[in-house]
Amino acid sequence: xxxxxxxxxxxxxxxxxxxxxxxxxxxxxxxxxxxxxxxxxxxxxxxxxxxxxxxxxxxxxxxxxxxxxxxxxxxxxxxxxxxxxxxxxxxxxxxxxxxxxxxxxxxxxxxxxxxxxxxxxxxxxxxxxxxxxxxxxxxxxxxxxxxxxxxxxxxxxxxxxxxxxxxxxxxxxxxxxxxxxxxxxxxxxxxxxxxxxxxxxxxxxxxxxxxxxxxxxxxxxxxxxxxxxxxxxxxxxxxxxxxxxxxxxxxxxxxxxxxxxxxxxxxxxxxxxxxxxxxxxxxxxxxxxxxxxxxxxxxxxxxxxxx
Amino acid sequence: xxxxxxxxxxxxxxxxxxxxxxxxxxxxxxxxxxxxxxxxxxxxxxxxxxxxxxxxxxxxxxxxxxxxxxxxxxxxxxxxxxxxxxxxxxxxxxxxxxxxxxxxxxxxxxxxxxxxxxxxxxxxxxxxxxxxxxxxxxxxxxxxxxxxxxxxxxxxxxxxxxxxxxxxxxxxxxxxxxxxxxxxxxxxxxxxxxxxxxxxxxxxxxxxxxxxxxxxxxxxxxxxxxxxxxxxxxxxxxxxxxxxxxxxxxxxxxxxxxxxxxxxxxxxxxxxxxxxxxxxxxxxxxxxxxxxxxxxxxxxxxxxxxxxxxxxxxxxxxxxxxxxxxxxxxxxxxxxxxxxxxxxxxxxxxxxxxxxxxxx
Numbered sequence: 001x002x003x004x005x006x007x008x009x010x011x012x013x014x015x016x017x018x019x020x021x022x023x024x025x026x027x028x029x030x031x032x033x034x035x036x037x038x039x040x041x042x043x044x045x046x047x048x049x050x051x052x053x054x055x056x057x058x059x060x061x062x063x064x065x066x067x068x069x070x071x072x073x074x075x076x077x078x079x080x081x082x083x084x085x086x087x088x089x090x091x092x093x094x095x096x097x098x099x100x101x102x103x104x105x106x107x108x109x110x111x112x113x114x115x116x117x118x119x120x121x122x123x124x125x126x127x128x129x130x131x132x133x134x135x136x137x138x139x140x141x142x143x144x145x146x147x148x149x150x151x152x153x154x155x156x157x158x159x160x161x162x163x164x165x166x167x168x169x170x171x172x173x174x175x176x177x178x179x180x181x182x183x184x185x186x187x188x189x190x191x192x193x194x195x196x197x198x199x200x201x202x203x204x205x206x207x208x209x210x211x212x213x214x215x216x217x218x219x220x221x222x223x224x225x226x227x228x229x230x231x232x233x234x235x236x237x238x239x240x241x242x243x244x245x246x247x248x249x250x251x252x253x254x255x256x257x258x259x260x261x262x263x264x265x266x267x268x269x270x271x272x273x274x275x276x277x278x279x280x281x282x283x284x285x286x287x288x289x290x291x292x293x294x295x296x297x298x299x300x301x302x303x304x305x306x307x
Numbered sequence: 308x309x310x311x312x313x314x315x316x317x318x319x320x321x322x323x324x325x326x327x328x329x330x331x332x333x334x335x336x337x338x339x340x341x342x343x344x345x346x347x348x349x350x351x352x353x354x355x356x357x358x359x360x361x362x363x364x365x366x367x368x369x370x371x372x373x374x375x376x377x378x379x380x381x382x383x384x385x386x387x388x389x390x391x392x393x394x395x396x397x398x399x400x401x402x403x404x405x406x407x408x409x410x411x412x413x414x415x416x417x418x419x420x421x422x423x424x425x426x427x428x429x430x431x432x433x434x435x436x437x438x439x440x441x442x443x444x445x446x447x448x449x450x451x452x453x454x455x456x457x458x459x460x461x462x463x464x465x466x467x468x469x470x471x472x473x474x475x476x477x478x479x480x481x482x483x484x485x486x487x488x489x490x491x492x493x494x495x496x497x498x499x500x501x502x503x504x505x506x507x508x509x510x511x512x513x514x515x516x517x518x519x520x521x522x523x524x525x526x527x528x529x530x531x532x533x534x535x536x537x538x539x540x541x542x543x544x545x546x547x548x549x550x551x552x553x554x555x556x557x558x559x560x561x562x563x564x565x566x567x568x569x570x571x572x573x574x575x576x577x578x579x580x581x582x583x584x585x586x587x588x589x590x591x592x593x594x595x596x597x598x599x600x601x602x603x604x605x606x607x608x609x610x611x612x613x614x615x616x617x618x619x620x621x622x623x624x625x626x627x628x629x630x631x632x633x634x635x636x637x638x639x640x641x642x643x644x645x646x647x648x649x650x651x652x653x654x655x656x657x658x659x660x661x662x663x664x665x666x667x
Contacts, residue, residue, distance in 0.1 A: 032551035058554055058589035065586045066550050119569070122514070181389060181413045183512065183566055190515040190547075197549065198514060200586075 009288040012281060016295045020075075023302045027071050033062045065201065072208070073199035073263050075298040078270055080211045080260040082297025084253035085271030086278065086290055087218050090229040091249050092154050098272035099257040102157065102250065103164030107136025108261040110168045113175040113188045125191075126203055126262045130210075132168075133258030140164045141250060153232070153246070194265035207259045214256030218290060221249060225286040267301075274300055347469060350462065351433050351450040358427045358447075361470055365426035367411035367437050370611035371451060371466070375430075376401040377481065377613045377647050378467055378474040386410045386424045391566070391665075397605040399666050400650045411437065418444055428469065455527040456489065459615060481647055485616045489531055492623045495630050496533030505626055507534035508558035508592070509609065513567045513580070516553070517545045524611055532622035534560065550586055560626065561592040564610070565603040565663030574664040576600040599625055604640070604660040605648060617643055621661070636661055 028044065029037045039055055043063055046053065053060075084099035092101070100106070111132025115125040143160040144153065172192070179185040224245050228235045235242050261267070278293040343359040365386035366372050372387055381401035388411035390397060398404060410420040416437045421429075422444060431437045433452035441448040449469065451462045460482045467478030507529045511517045519525040520541030529536050537558035541548065561581070568576040578600050587593050602621055606612030620639055624631040637657045644652040652660075659666070 032549050033554050056589075058557075061586060061589045062551055062554060066554075180392065182391060186512065186517075187514060197516075 009282060009285075013288065013292055013295070016281075016292055016299075020295050020299045020302075023299045024071065024075070027074075027302045028063060028067055031062065031067060033059075033066075035059050035062065069199050069201045069204045070196045071302065073196050073204045074301040074304065076204070076208055076211050077196070077260040077264045077267060078274070078297035078299070078301025078304075079215065079294040080256040080297070081267065081271035082274040082278070082293040082300075083215055083218055083290055084257045086275035086286070086293040087221075087225055087249050087253055089275055090225045090286060091246060092158065093229060093231065094154075094158075095276065096272070097158075098268070099253060100165070100261075100271070102140045102161035102254070103136040103168060104133045104254055104257045105261055105266055106165040106168035106172070108133035108258055109192055109266060110136075110171045110175065112191050112262070112265070113172050113179075116187045116191060117175055117179050117184050119184070122198065122200070123203060123206075126207070129262035130258050133261060134254060136164050136168055137250065137254040137258075141247075153243075191265050194267045196264050199263050203263055207263050210255045210259040214252040214254075214259070215294060217248065217252035217255075221245065221252070222286045222290050225249070225290070229284075229286075270297055270300060347449070347465065349449045349465065350452045350458070351438075353450065355447050355449055357449070357469060361427045363424065363426045365410065365421055365424065365429040365446075366431075367416065368430055368432040368451065370606050371430050371432070372404065373397055373606040373612045373614070374463060374466055375470075376404070376605065378463075378470055378477050379649075380470050380474060386421055386426060386429075388412070394665050395605065396603075396660060396666055400605050400644070400648045416440055421446070430466070453524065453611070454522045455524060456485070456531070456615070459524065459611075460485070463613075477647070481613065481616070484647075488616055488620060492531055492533075492619055492631075495627070496531065496623065499533050501535060504533055504535045505559035505597075506537040506556065507560045507562060507626070508537040508553065508556060510561060510563045510567055511545045512564070515547055516550065518548050518553075519544055520546050524615060525609060528609070528615060528619050528622055531619050532626050534622070534626050554589060557590060558592050559595070560597045560599070561590070562599050562601055562609070562622070562625075564607060565600050566607065568600055568663070570665070574659070574667075576663040600663040602661045603663045603665075604644075613647065614643070 025041075025044075029035065029040045035043075035055075039059065040063065042051055043055060043060060045051060081099050085097070088097045088099060088101060089095055108129040112125050112129040114132075115128035120128065140157065140161045143163070144157040147156050147160070172188075176185060176188055179188055224240055227238050227240050228242060228245060232242050235245075257271070274297045275289070275293045278289055278296050281296075282288045282292045344356045345359050346354055346356050348354050361380070362383060363385045364375065364380060364383045366375060366384055367388050369388055369390045372384060372390060375381060375384055376397065382403035384401075384404050384407045387404060387407040387409060389409050408420060408424060410417045410424070414436055418440055421441075426446060429437075429441050429446055429448045431441075431448055431450055433450045438448050438450050449465075451465065453459045453462050463478045463481060464475075467475035509519045509525045509529065511519055518538050518541065519536075520538040520543050521536060522542055523544050525544075526536045537556040538546070538548070563576075563578065563581065565576050568578065569580065571577050578598055581587055581598055582593060582596070592598055602608045602614075602617070604614050604617070606614060608614045608618040608621065617636070617640055620631075620634050621636050624634045624636060637654060640657040640660060641652045641654070644650045644657075656666075
């Protein structure tokens, strides 16, 4: 009886969403600037209803200009990396795969490093990281296709991804070598460490566009992911065009991973671990696994932010 | 080839290599013995044997390159560290440093390049990886550092002693001048009770946001100039802080290191970047328009160089313009450059330095 199974999944998803909502509110209360929890709640309600402010203007700045962009950034990044990780793990039929397997992180790092070296403004750094992330994956995909039709496409992609990753990582080292040790070098190093500290309002809202687009595309491909995780032959036998599917999954995952990395720097773990945790909770069916991963990824990054 | 013969060959090879290395080691020592030596103690409390006559110097500490220049050893610097891409005023005041090779990075040294230069002595700041590498290479390395004006005087005096009598006299003259200026400012600022002093935040880097805490020379000049360091609960130089922490401190005055600010087309330092930032609008210093770019001369005035003597005067006048009307920073700057740096600074140049601009 499928509808029972289905509704059980829905219940789990709603539970995860409630956790996310709770973490969302709690993370407004955490930070170096002391604001009492009930004040936080009242400042938030004041956005909907009229409450005479008894708090200082600085508290509002802290909440809406410092914490809110970071909270949204954390949720976006977490959801993006987890969903991309889940999709890749199925597509490559490999549990150890994470979203940066095709070299997107290394490419984005190089883009950011070169932009910092050229003293571009924050937005330029983000854009350059994004574009170089895309370029790296494009090169990986190109090489894997160019290598020919023989052998396993998955293996070719992973290998060329590793090569691209190494290539761009060495470009990053080269950039660091020529960087000015007084100001650009520390800036590059901090960027590579990965942090949401510099996420500001505008940069976050721009990043949201590719991430949400990519997430929607992945959502639309959910059942195809189920099919392809059985292997190419089986998928073809069931009438799925595996080449085209692979292209779209990679496109979506790259759009969102590159965008995530461009605001947060290198953040590991989430894209590898969260899909597995979600699999433990909701099972391997991508119809429910993909949204569950996104939601769990969002809460896990939020918890990270609270540290 | 059998396994045994490979083994034998590599054994012979290794023995030969060891022999060559041992011989090379002996040779080095014999040359070193010919020179006359003196023993000094550096800031790391290490006793070092150095040549009595110093002709070739390597200096990995940017601020200390300025000190050497002031003490008359500017043309003896043969190896140095990249100081702002050679665009700083140091290169105007001490053109000879253009010929010095850049062999140091902030945390490392190209040891082979350095050995080719054959320095008599290497200056470096304390706890540097460089120090241990150089000790292995047998080059005398003097580690220097300080966190307040008392330490600064010690450091300058030690450097003078190492360089010779003329340099020692110059260091003493500088210290007398510094003491006089500190005393003159403290007469006024010592009267100001702690709670009336403005909270001063010193920003070292904008993105990532780095500030200077206690036990730094920055903390010390803020105190002499009659302020109090806003970052009381942070210890050390260039510490990373969150924006929320800055809001908790809510400083009355913000002084930004000139190299943390972007350079505009006309050479000025862009303070507007902070003044217009929406997140910073809640800070008192921004509301009261008390954000200043720090002057930047032969070295950054705010950090560990000889121009700390100008920094205290500039900071005092910036914090208390009424009480320090008699301080003419342009005049003081030109006097300092003429007397101590042997450089005739024009009024226009002095003004560029004070507003944190690079040389034209």
